[in-house]
Amino acid sequence: MNATAQYNFAYLDEQTKRMIRRAILKAIAIPGYQVPFSSREMPMPYGWGTGGVQVTASIIGPDDVLKVIDQGADDTTNAVSIRAFFAKVAQVATTTHTGEATIIQTRHRIPERALGPGQTLVYQVPIPEPLRFLEPRETETRKMHALEEYGLMHVKLYEDIARHGRIATTYAYPVKVEGRYVMDPSPTPKFDNPKMHMSEALQLFGAGREHRIYAVPPHTEVVSLDFEDHPFAIQHFEEPCALCGAEQVYLDEVILDDAGGHMYVCSDTDNCETRRAAGHVGALGVREAAE
Amino acid sequence: MTTEPLLRVENLTKYYGSRLGCADVSFELWPGEVLAIVGESGSGKTTLLNSLSATLEPSSGRTLYRMRNEQWRNIYELSEAERRFLVRTDWGFVHQNPADGLRMTVSAGANVGERLMAVGDRHYGHIRDTALDWLGRVEIAADRIDDQPRSFSGGMRQRLQIARNLVTGPRLVFMDEPTGGLDVSVQARLLDLLRGLVGELGLAAVVVTHDLAVARLLSHRMMVMKDGRVIEAGLTDRVLDDPREPYTQLLVSSILQV
Amino acid sequence: MTALSVRNLAKTFTMHLRDGVILPVVENVNFEVQPGECVVLGGPSGAGKSSILKMVYGNYGVDAGTIVMRHHGEAVDLATADPRTVLTLRRDSIGYVSQFLRTVPRVSALEVVAEPLVIRGVDREQAQARAKELLARLNLPERLWSLPPATFSGGEQQRVNIARGFITDHPVLLLDEPTASLDATNRAVVVAMIAEKKAAGVALLGIFHDEDVRVQVADRVVDVTAFAPKVAA
Numbered sequence: 026m027n028a029t030a031q032y033n034f035a036y037l038d039e040q041t042k043r044m045i046r047r048a049i050l051k052a053i054a055i056p057g058y059q060v061p062f063s064s065r066e067m068p069m070p071y072g073w074g075t076g077g078v079q080v081t082a083s084i085i086g087p088d089d090v091l092k093v094i095d096q097g098a099d100d101t102t103n104a105v106s107i108r109a110f111f112a113k114v115a116q117v118a119t120t121t122h123t124g125e126a127t128i129i130q131t132r133h134r135i136p137e138r139a140l141g142p143g144q145t146l147v148y149q150v151p152i153p154e155p156l157r158f159l160e161p162r163e164t165e166t167r168k169m170h171a172l173e174e175y176g177l178m179h180v181k182l183y184e185d186i187a188r189h190g191r192i193a194t195t196y197a198y199p200v201k202v203e204g205r206y207v208m209d210p211s212p213t214p215k216f217d218n219p220k221m222h223m224s225e226a227l228q229l230f231g232a233g234r235e236h237r238i239y240a241v242p243p244h245t246e247v248v249s250l251d252f253e254d255h256p257f258a259i260q261h262f263e264e265p266c267a268l269c270g271a272e273q274v275y276l277d278e279v280i281l282d283d284a285g286g287h288m289y290v291c292s293d294t295d296n297c298e299t300r301r302a303a304g305h306v307g308a309l310g311v312r313e314a315a316e
Numbered sequence: 317m318t319t320e321p322l323l324r325v326e327n328l329t330k331y332y333g334s335r336l337g338c339a340d341v342s343f344e345l346w347p348g349e350v351l352a353i354v355g356e357s358g359s360g361k362t363t364l365l366n367s368l369s370a371t372l373e374p375s376s377g378r379t380l381y382r383m384r385n386e387q388w389r390n391i392y393e394l395s396e397a398e399r400r401f402l403v404r405t406d407w408g409f410v411h412q413n414p415a416d417g418l419r420m421t422v423s424a425g426a427n428v429g430e431r432l433m434a435v436g437d438r439h440y441g442h443i444r445d446t447a448l449d450w451l452g453r454v455e456i457a458a459d460r461i462d463d464q465p466r467s468f469s470g471g472m473r474q475r476l477q478i479a480r481n482l483v484t485g486p487r488l489v490f491m492d493e494p495t496g497g498l499d500v501s502v503q504a505r506l507l508d509l510l511r512g513l514v515g516e517l518g519l520a521a522v523v524v525t526h527d528l529a530v531a532r533l534l535s536h537r538m539m540v541m542k543d544g545r546v547i548e549a550g551l552t553d554r555v556l557d558d559p560r561e562p563y564t565q566l567l568v569s570s571i572l573q574v
Numbered sequence: 575m576t577a578l579s580v581r582n583l584a585k586t587f588t589m590h591l592r593d594g595v596i597l598p599v600v601e602n603v604n605f606e607v608q609p610g611e612c613v614v615l616g617g618p619s620g621a622g623k624s625s626i627l628k629m630v631y632g633n634y635g636v637d638a639g640t641i642v643m644r645h646h647g648e649a650v651d652l653a654t655a656d657p658r659t660v661l662t663l664r665r666d667s668i669g670y671v672s673q674f675l676r677t678v679p680r681v682s683a684l685e686v687v688a689e690p691l692v693i694r695g696v697d698r699e700q701a702q703a704r705a706k707e708l709l710a711r712l713n714l715p716e717r718l719w720s721l722p723p724a725t726f727s728g729g730e731q732q733r734v735n736i737a738r739g740f741i742t743d744h745p746v747l748l749l750d751e752p753t754a755s756l757d758a759t760n761r762a763v764v765v766a767m768i769a770e771k772k773a774a775g776v777a778l779l780g781i782f783h784d785e786d787v788r789v790q791v792a793d794r795v796v797d798v799t800a801f802a803p804k805v806a807a
Binding site: 346349505507508511515533536537550551553554557558560562565566 | 658678
């Protein structure tokens with residue numbers, strides 16, 4: 026542990042953590058509003074979740090239990106690295122079980138299991154500005170937020186319908202928070218949008234490269250934008266998880282061979298494993314067990 | 317017939333540092349009235365237009381506008397939110413270069429629909445029907461509704477810009493050389509279209525142009541500017557047929573006859 | 575009650591592009607037109623007949639004098655009226671058949687003729703129906719009605735112009751050589767239309783070079799040479 030002794034607890038120095046906590050508090054006070062903060066260089070490249078890592082580093086304490094997921098999985102490189110990072114620099118306990126975690130840092134998913142009070146979900150955000158797609162000027166987008174000029178957001182959805190006959194945006198689907206700020210929920214599938222609404226957990230969003238932090242406090246209204254005649258709808262999967270048989274969960278397609286064989290499995294690995302441990306078996310799970 | 321003007325301009329002056337943009341301009345504009353501002357490059361007509369449309373803040377003077385609630389407001393004292401709302405609902409601004417007034421990377425339909433969405437229209441079908449109706453009115457074929465203006469000709473882009481501006485039923489439209497970069501035959505079509513729409517909708521408009529033929533065709537009244545000042549003003553046909561000022565006579569006599 | 579009263583009217587042109595040379599046109603112009611009367615301005619070319627007509631229509635400014643007519647029940651001096659008043663005068667009280675038609679690209683002959691009524695709020699269909707009657711009466715071939723008059727012959731354009739001027743019930747109507755390029759048949763139609771306007775109590779002021787027409791329509795001739803400016807000493 027001598028190698029890490031030179032680092033402060035959770036890597037960031039206390040001044041920086043204080044600065045980030047102030048930004049987080051402000052973000053919680055103004056749900057959905059993007060608070061600028063002075064993003065630090067982290068020992069990992071941009072795009073690996075430097076924003077989320079800084080937020081986690083600023084809120085984590087020695088008693089916290091950390092879970093890190095990437096696309097729903099605890100065992101991908103990004104998730105493993107970040108989990109190992111905090112185990113090293115903060116000596117915190119880590120877990121893969123959603124229910125046991127006090128802090129969950131995530132890239133691209135919200136766990137299937139409903140989060141409870143006392144839990145905090147930290148999102149890694151690449152592009153925090155939902156209006157950026159159509160308005161490149163930051164000065165202008167800030168003004169638009171300030172004046173609640175959100176017509177442009179619907180222009181994007183209009184284009185979707187005009188081009189595809191329906192709202193084809195499937196991830197980073199814009200939401201309105203507490204009836205005021207339009208927010209990018211980070212590139213989570215729109216399947217997860219309803220989970221943000223009135224969640225009992227605190228949701229924090231960190232964009233390292235873009236120097237922005239925003240938040241959705243517990244019990245906050247989060248509404249996905251839509252048209253009256255093209256209402257918001259989540260993705261629907263035809264078949265249940267091939268391994269655990271779960272329905273109404275988000276599934277990943279897994280290619281099995283070069284002959285077009287594939288299966289759909291839970292994107293949330295913890296949810297899948299927990300279900301299988303409880304005896305749920307999916308179509309392909311049965312065959313495996315039979316071998 | 318309304319008994320009150322829509323716009324009341326009082327002693328508008330704009331300096332850029334020590335250099336004069338426009339000086340001491342006063343006039344009233346009534347509903348349904350089209351005012352042309354003519355003059356050569358550097359005469360101050362664009363400065364005046366930008367001041368009138370609250371794009372520029374003048375050095376002194378006021379521009380009073382009769383809001384939809386009948387209240388008179390000095391447009392330079394509106395809050396940013398009020399001003400922007402006014403600009404996207406009750407006003408229109410047609411730029412010489414359509415790319416300045418359009419979103420080039422979204423479809424024609426969305427370009428027209430944006431102002432509707434900005435004021436809260438949340439019904440896709442209605443927005444699309446309205447966009448189709450307006451494309452028809454500016455003579456753009458319905459099957460181009462999902463094309464981006466990047467694929468449009470100059471004349472089509474300009475007509476699209478006009479539709480985008482008029483969809484919310486503004487009462488006042490500013491136009492900066494609306495036929496500027498267009499071929500003559502395309503100009504004629506656009507002028508005729510504008511003339512028809514302005515008459516039909518009872519719009520008030522301020523049109524900046526250096527083209528006296530455009531002024532004659534579109535405007536009821538005109539102001540001639542030189543070196544930042546209005547040197548002659550009046551009924552369009554009187555100013556053009558019986559110009560008094562040396563500069564106006566020069567302008568009128570410089571028109572090429574065909 | 576006088577429909578149009580012109581008093582002490584004077585007009586000069588200052589040609590700034592020709593070293594400020596001053597061209598006197600007319601001075602001390604005095605005449606009146608009563609309702610139901612057709613007054614013809616007489617005199618040789620260059621005497622200022624057209625200029626007087628243009629001043630009465632507000633197309634030329636005046637240097638001195640008054641041009642008073644009834645407008646919305648009140649006497650209005652057009653010589654000093656603001657542009658907005660002149661525009662409403664033209665819309666409601668004074669019509670003008672100019673010598674040449676100013677064509678607008680792409681606007682059909684029918685619309686050109688119907689426009690003065692449409693501007694006054696008459697329903698478009700109704701205005702066009704009236705326009706058709708007039709064009710038919712003036713023997714403009716029906717195939718031309720839907721075309722813009724830019725490519726028409728002089729006589730055809732003239733008839734469009736006349737129809738446009740005669741379509742309203744303005745109490746004052748100015749006519750600048752309306753029959754100049756018409757054949758005998760159509761001249762007769764115009765003469766009859768003028769007679770009808772007179773019968774309807776319209777005050778007409780016109781310029782007619784055609785002796786024959788002038789004799790038929792004129793109640794009085796005002797000799798414009800009487801208004802020639804005294805040469806400055």
